[in-house]
Amino acid sequence: MFKIGDFSSLTQVSVKTLRWYDEMGILKPYRVDANSGYRYYSAGQISRLARIRALKNLGFSLEQVKVMLDGNIQAVQIRDMLESRRSQLVGQLQQEQEKLTLVEVWLQQIENEGGDPMSQYEILIKKVEPLTVYSKRQIVPTEDMVIQLLESVWNDIAAANVRKVGPSITIYHQVEYKERDLDVEAAMPIAAGCGLETSELPPIEKAAALVYYGSHDGLPAAYGALARWIEENNYRMEGFCRTLFLTCAETEEDPGKFVTEIQVPVVSRSEAFPCAAAVSPKA
Amino acid sequence: MFKIGDFSSLTQVSVKTLRWYDEMGILKPYRVDANSGYRYYSAGQISRLARIRALKNLGFSLEQVKVMLDGNIQAVQIRDMLESRRSQLVGQLQQEQEKLTLVEVWLQQIENEGGDPMSQYEILIKKVEPLTVYSKRQIVPTEDMVIQLLESVWNDIAAANVRKVGPSITIYHQVEYKERDLDVEAAMPIAAGCGLETSELPPIEKAAALVYYGSHDGLPAAYGALARWIEENNYRMEGFCRTLFLTCAETEEDPGKFVTEIQVPVVSRSEAFPCAAAVSPKA
DNA sequence: GCTTGACTCTCCAGCCACTGGAGAGAATAA
DNA sequence: TTATTCTCTCCAGTGGCTGGAGAGTCAAGC
Numbered sequence A, B: 001m002f003k004i005g006d007f008s009s010l011t012q013v014s015v016k017t018l019r020w021y022d023e024m025g026i027l028k029p030y031r032v033d034a035n036s037g038y039r040y041y042s043a044g045q046i047s048r049l050a051r052i053r054a055l056k057n058l059g060f061s062l063e064q065v066k067v068m069l070d071g072n073i074q075a076v077q078i079r080d081m082l083e084s085r086r087s088q089l090v091g092q093l094q095q096e097q098e099k100l101t102l103v104e105v106w107l108q109q110i111e112n113e114g115g116d117p118m119s120q121y122e123i124l125i126k127k128v129e130p131l132t133v134y135s136k137r138q139i140v141p142t143e144d145m146v147i148q149l150l151e152s153v154w155n156d157i158a159a160a161n162v163r164k165v166g167p168s169i170t171i172y173h174q175v176e177y178k179e180r181d182l183d184v185e186a187a188m189p190i191a192a193g194c195g196l197e198t199s200e201l202p203p204i205e206k207a208a209a210l211v212y213y214g215s216h217d218g219l220p221a222a223y224g225a226l227a228r229w230i231e232e233n234n235y236r237m238e239g240f241c242r243t244l245f246l247t248c249a250e251t252e253e254d255p256g257k258f259v260t261e262i263q264v265p266v267v268s269r270s271e272a273f274p275c276a277a278a279v280s281p282k283a
Numbered sequence C: 001g002c003t004t005g006a007c008t009c010t011c012c013a014g015c016c017a018c019t020g021g022a023g024a025g026a027a028t029a030a
Numbered sequence D: 001t002t003a004t005t006c007t008c009t010c011c012a013g014t015g016g017c018t019g020g021a022g023a024g025t026c027a028a029g030c
Helices: A004-011 A015-024 A045-057 A062-070 A075-113 A144-160 A216-232 A274-279 B004-011 B015-024 B045-057 B062-070 B075-113 B144-160 B216-232 B274-279
Strands: A039-041 A123-128 A131-142 A168-172 A180-189 A199-201 A204-213 A235-237 A242-247 A259-268 B039-041 B123-128 B131-142 B168-172 B180-189 B199-201 B204-213 B235-237 B242-247 B259-268
Touching (some): A004 A039, A015 A039, A015 A062, A045 B123, A045 B204, A062 A075, A075 B075, A123 B045, A131 A144, A204 B045, A216 A259, B004 B039, B004 B045, B015 B039, B015 B062, B045 B062, B062 B075, B131 B144, B144 B168, B144 B180, B204 B216, B204 B242, B216 B235
Antiparallel strands (some): A123 A204, A242 A259, B131 B180, B131 B199, B242 B259
């Protein structure tokens, strides 16, 4: 029988943590003195505590640990929990790996160029959620006509008296760069089920996004910069580029102050993530 | 000029988050109406928000992001922050990798053997903190004499009237297994500066630890099981093993209920961690 | 039996970066 | 003038603890 302090120095688990495990019902003391409230632990409980620490060590939450230790649980359930934990870990590992790569690329750029260290960071990798939109897709002869397609979308929405819930988007349904006969979609996010026929823009798991300031004349250069960045950061374009007109003629008068976001779907150049091979045991 | 909701759908950052950034002083609205308290954002702020999101994306805290954006900060400081973030990330990656390996080994064992899925998890990898102890080191002819060495330590401590602050420990200062002439140290954690001469047990960065129940006769088998586990989990022993007598003759009468912990220092077999190579950019 | 000091108790606040909700006021459309 | 949709502020909660305050308890020495 140990008092909490002794049990703590025995197991190298802090007194606070032991009290917390008591409160959570994950490790009740063997006996609690009714008068003083003192907690007394038995030697036999060291095992349970060791298990708790081992499971926590693998990154399970206390709630999960509780289930694994208390529920009269079968091997198959343990396996399921391990499986889901594994895929979680693989995902985390990939994410961390990506962050690390980004940090290291940035460091390299500082070493090499010494320029404004913030300048690069207009660009970020993000997940784009699926979006409900009203849209029109068409093959237009030249770039200029894209705006007219967009305007026709605005007109339809104004006519139907529907609220816009996001910025105008154009999607280029072609992988290569073309000057003529562009297959382009003009889309406007609206709420679903509001009269107009809607469609769903698919999510982009990983998009390289660049926010650009200034008139639309600069957009080709911005696309170029983004393409270069994608190359340098060991990604590969895969999918259709989107342009989001965050502000444009509708909300901003001065074209020099337009704000535009370019989204390019990408995948890591090193898919079949190099760690994945090293990960499986006894490989 | 956008109201918070519009700015939110424009940037895909939630209203709550924008309010939070306001409160934290990391992104103040362009204008706040004095009467209504309504927040109004300008298109120009999209850039700052994009930077915030990009830096957060790399895993920096809001506090750090604030410093990076507000302080008139030099390239060298940015570099330092990136450097420290990088080493942090490398550490995290290694840890996650290890967890993943442990999870996968466990999964494999379930596949192969289908036995009690919890049984393995008496064992965990942990860091052992340095410890201040009173100790005696000696070459003893046989295993049995180890107990006597330990008892002599107990006697010294009792004679000096000093409190013990942890379990008795024996350390085998030899790498190979020997039956005779063991170089062994018996140690007892005590507070520093209490009269007795103390020494410091070094920390163990990574120890495979097994908690064992039962009389000391079973210890050799436990050592064997631990050694096997280490092998299977792709570790390698490196350093001197410790035995912690969590309970023994002092606190427990029944030798069948003794609780003992074995600690074996280990290193990952795959030092020069396989991901490390894949990590550097443009490798 | 009394004092001292070490231990233990409970309860509250804080961490991080938000999310969710309540209740009240403000803006906009019909 | 509603009715609806914003927006505001304030509070609670997340996980897994750590730290601290203030009060009660235990064990040893006198």
